[in-house]
Amino acid sequence: MPTNALDPARIRAEFPALDLGVAYFDGPGGSQVPSPVAEAVAGAMTAGLSNRGSVTDAERRADDIVTGARTAAADLLGADPRGVVFGRSMTQLTFDFARALSRDWGPGDEVVVTRLDHDANIRPWVLAAERSGATVRWLGFDPETAELDDLETVLTTRTRLVAVTAASNLLGTRPDVRAIADTAHEVDALVYVDGVHLAPHAPVDLAALGADFLGCSPYKFFGPHLGVLVARPALLETLSPDKLLPSTDAVPERFELGTLPYELLAGVTAAVDFIAGLASSAPDRRARVLESMAVVEEYEAALLDRLLAGLGAIDGVTLHGRPARRTPTVLFTVAGRSGHEVHEELARAGVNAPASHFYALEASRRAGLGDDGAVRAGVAPYTTAEDVDRLLRAVSQKLTPA
Ligand SMILES: Cc1ncc(COP(=O)(O)O)c(C=O)c1O
Secondary structure, eight states: OOTTSOOHHHHHTTOGGGGGOOEEOBGGGOOOOOHHHHHHHHHHHHSOOOSSOSSSHHHHHHHHHHHHHHHHHHHHHTOOGGGEEEESOHHHHHHHHHHHHGGGOOTTOEEEEETTSOGGGTHHHHHHHHHHTOEEEEEOBOTTTOOBOOGGGTOOTTEEEEEEESSOTTTOBOOOHHHHHHHHHHTTOEEEEEOTTTTTTSOOOHHHHTOSEEEEOGGGTTSOSOEEEEEOHHHHHTOOOOOOSSSOOOTTGGGOOSSOOHHHHHHHHHHHHHHHTSSOOOSSHHHHHHHHHHHHHHHHHHHHHHHHHHHHTSTTEEEOOOOSSBOSEEEEEETTOOHHHHHHHHHHTTEEOOEEOTTOHHHHHHTTOTTTOEEEEEOOTTOOHHHHHHHHHHIIIIISOO
8 A cells, every 4th residue: 555545455454443343433533542552551451560760670661661652642743742631531631731821810810711612621720710709701603613713802901811622522613713812812812722533623723723731632632541741841830730749840740649550651652653554664753643634634534524425415404513624524404303312222233323512512502402412433544335324224224214
């Protein structure tokens, strides 16, 4: 296979879960895991592992795993390895950073959150604002298109932070983060970007996005369940998170509470290596990541077109949102059927596509879907045209009147 092309058969062979014959459209909730990642986790756990140190092999192994995972995450996200913070989840990291960043907020200060975001990039800021006396300004979106409103409508000279998603996990919208960041920086506000739903679908570059902080979750891109946050090391140096007395004050360790999950970090490195090898053999891993993710984006866009065209042609199906720039994530309802019924019927056809607000509760309400949400189908690099057709057949034959 030449580089710069995605070979779905080769990729699929790496995922034992696909042997079950299920079409997984639930990637936005967490992708399936390829064997090299599972093997890396198991390998770390059985190789002889201690706390980080430099005396024994087991200590050095733990240390190498941590530094290796920082370099891998940096290669994935275009960051400095010294600015890579690991945590249990993006949610936990965002609560931690909200606590640290809001220390010097007070009455008169303002923070901007959006109705498009997952609650993990809303509630930590709302709660931090409540505690500090700062004011929350809400940026809305157009419920028809799912395009974010103009930041200028809520930004003021008192804005301290803008929290915005790089891609909506519910509606697929990819806001223009660079433009938002440039506007926010004009008033010296910091920009905290939720990259959880973008990272599995497109090349990501912290500096190119203009983000001050970017969080994401390796379990959305073939890795284990944990979270990662990247920022410029010099910016991290300015923050004083809660920490134990004996734990190091060095950056980025200062932000990592307790012992890191070494085995999961080994899995992060394997996941980034897997992504880098999807469609590139460039000598440098960052270059391989960028090439591979560009190919992934193109491959998934073609499947998205097929999915949108197919669902759009079925009577009784309503597609929600039509953002100009989007991830391959589709939200739909079927007339006369609850989301749960559709989820169950699709499951009977071997198609995994759940229904919910997926924690993008504000977005679901704003889109007119209340607290029930709708059915979400997300494409991944292991998705095939046959998977898409299976989903379309199940919807048209089992769920809508003939
Ligand atoms: C867009 C988005 N942001 C944040 C999160 C929360 O991530 P985590 O589970 O790592 O806290 C999710 C999880 O679904 C998500 O899709």
